[in-house]
Amino acid sequence: MPATMKKPPRTGTAGGSLSSRRALAKAGMTVSLGLLLVTAFTGTRRRTLSRAVHLWSGAALAGFSLWHHALYPAKAKRKEPS
Numbered sequence: 395m396p397a398t399m400k401k402p403p404r405t406g407t408a409g410g411s412l413s414s415r416r417a418l419a420k421a422g423m424t425v426s427l428g429l430l431l432v433t434a435f436t437g438t439r440r441r442t443l444s445r446a447v448h449l450w451s452g453a454a455l456a457g458f459s460l461w462h463h464a465l466y467p468a469k470a471k472r473k474e475p476s
Contacts, residue, residue, distance in 0.1 A: 416465050422458040426451045 433448035 412465065419458055419462040419465060423455060423462060426454040426458055430455060
């Protein structure tokens with residue numbers, strides 16, 4: 395690499411910047427919720443494929459929600475004056 399070109403700063407985590415991971419988590423939640431809604435209206439009891447997609451999209455929604463929650467740091471608890 396030539397001396398004039400600088401390397402971008404490393405974030406220390408795989409997967410890109412924090413904002414791109416947050417956007418990816420939100421997009422995953424949106425897609426899985428959409429699939430959950432569509433498969434709920436198509437009738438999960440009669441069709442085995444619809445039922446399987448419904449179950450997996452529900453699990454994906456739970457996983458994306460947990461990931462999204464983990465991307466936001468917890469706020470420090472404030473002590474209230476007595």
